[in-house]
Amino acid sequence: MVAFVAYHYPRKLVIHHLTDTMDPITQFHLDPETPNDTPEDPRASEIHSIDVIYGQGHTYVLLGMRHGSMISCKLDRMDNSISFVEPQTTKFGQSQVEFITATHDEVQRNLGPMERNSVFVRCEYLWQINLKDGVLKINEVLFDDIRMVFRIGCEF
């Protein structure tokens, strides 16, 4: 288990390994040109929400920003460390970006290959992000008369 912790002033994302010590594993600076002891531009949008999408050997961290955009970073393993590469920004609107995710334990229920290749996003409208062939595909969810049930939740 790991914890993703986001900060502002300056903006960065830190991954903690949830062992007894909970030491940080790695971190990603969104504004690498800003020194750690210098407050960033106060107009910059802070990280508001975090999610991860993965499958077929590819893993992306998704950062929902306060003012309507999302930054996606590919997680790459080099030697014995994790790095964030290929950051890209997608603009959804003006309001805060929220990921809609289930809180039940998918690991215990998933008997097939470990994949989590779809995430829903709320920012003024509803969006769906899919990971296909190692590339993120983003589409607005359009409602019609036909609805399919794609996931069974926790049963008791």
Place this chain on the structure above:
Amino acid sequence: MTCGKENSEGRIVVTMTYNETKILRWTSPEPRSNNMIWSGDLEIDDITPTLANHLSLSEPTLATSLVAGSILQITPSGMYFNDTVRKQVSAQERIVQASVVGKDIILVVYNDSGVWTLWSITVDVTHPSEGSQGDDISFSFKGQIDLPREPSAIRLIHFQYSSFHLL
């Protein structure tokens, strides 16, 4: 949160703008099994009064999950399961952020001394022996680390660092 046979019933935990929590129950007149076509019709009832003794309803809900058939609720004052299982922080502390996956929880706790701390906690569910009623539920403290300042967001993910596979 979904539950019940054929995925046809669930709970919605709502934090109101005035920092009160409401619990709603949704039911679908049709089954909602995987890959079935569904009309999208739901019936929604407010069941908040029936849970007044189980949850903390006068605070905002920071995170919630369904564990062993009960609603786990995390608020600034603590974690609540029902009227007997709860863990509250001290008067000098308050929970400001929370993230839950299954039985695992992380919290950001602010102390009046000005310290921000990340806590890792697990919910332990022990199935009772035959003849006993209900599951035995408790919280296990796994670890903590002081943070340099207030985080703007946190997220708990199943991730096996050593093999770089998400779990």
